[in-house]
Amino acid sequence: MRKAKEAIRVSGLTKIYNGKKVLDGLNLSVKNGTVFGLLGANGAGKSTTIECILGTRRAEQGTALVLGRDPGKERRALFQKVGVQFQEGDYQPEIKVSEICEEIACLYDSPSDWRELCERFGIGDKLKNAVKSLSGGERQRLFIALALIPAPELVFLDELTTGLDAKARRTVWKILEDLKAQGLTIFLTSHFMDEVEALCDEVCILKKGKTVFYGTIEQAKEQSGCEKFEDAYLKFSDEEADA
Numbered sequence: 001m002r003k004a005k006e007a008i009r010v011s012g013l014t015k016i017y018n019g020k021k022v023l024d025g026l027n028l029s030v031k032n033g034t035v036f037g038l039l040g041a042n043g044a045g046k047s048t049t050i051e052c053i054l055g056t057r058r059a060e061q062g063t064a065l066v067l068g069r070d071p072g073k074e075r076r077a078l079f080q081k082v083g084v085q086f087q088e089g090d091y092q093p094e095i096k097v098s099e100i101c102e103e104i105a106c107l108y109d110s111p112s113d114w115r116e117l118c119e120r121f122g123i124g125d126k127l128k129n130a131v132k133s134l135s136g137g138e139r140q141r142l143f144i145a146l147a148l149i150p151a152p153e154l155v156f157l158d159e160l161t162t163g164l165d166a167k168a169r170r171t172v173w174k175i176l177e178d179l180k181a182q183g184l185t186i187f188l189t190s191h192f193m194d195e196v197e198a199l200c201d202e203v204c205i206l207k208k209g210k211t212v213f214y215g216t217i218e219q220a221k222e223q224s225g226c227e228k229f230e231d232a233y234l235k236f237s238d239e240e241a242d243a
């Protein structure tokens, strides 16, 4: 597949639910080999954005290009190159860890070694266990590992480390940093600003479906006059005022 300069380009994306705009003319550009963070309070529109980019939800207006291709028209070609983090409920109730990994690996032309991925994510001793029997944090780590089985060029990680303990979060960060160094582009959402600061090259802060900040962590601090990124985030997203 021809390599595009941008991993993702979104122009004028608008999504309406029940007559209400939950995404309002969103523009994004994610460069290859970078980590991009989409931020915002609960309900700001982060998951909807990912769904519209992937073409699993239809936007009323706007376009999204993924690796230079239209996900609506070239889903099969993109499927091989794009990983998406699993969400609760995406798996069969009785399936074991090894079975779900095997099932996913079978779908791809050149999958990564899923046993090695499970080892790296600290669940190498859980392969025979049922997915539903894993702890919340173990399951979250499995869901990230599953997104990496395709050996993707681009991965979408929604609520990256929700439910993980401090050590597991650091392990996940390190793995993602290593994969970025190998050229992986990462699109993530997170409610943890230390994580965003550690990982993201650029961020977009959404408020009620509109961009209220777009740029680097340093630019966010500068423009807000805040020393800490978390304070800058709260200022832009107005979470403090809303609370």
Ligand SMILES: Nc1ncnc2c1ncn2[C@@H]1O[C@H](COP(=O)(O)OP(=O)(O)OP(=O)(O)O)[C@@H](O)[C@H]1O
Pocket: 017, 018, 022, 040, 041, 042, 043, 044, 045, 046, 047, 048, 049
């Ligand atoms: N299928 C749907 N039908 C109606 N409204 C929806 C639907 N899916 C999402 N919404 C609404 O769209 C808005 C954006 O939701 P979305 O899940 O994208 O937010 P989010 O930023 O990912 O939030 P969170 O941080 O809580 O995951 C919310 O107001 C939500 O209630």
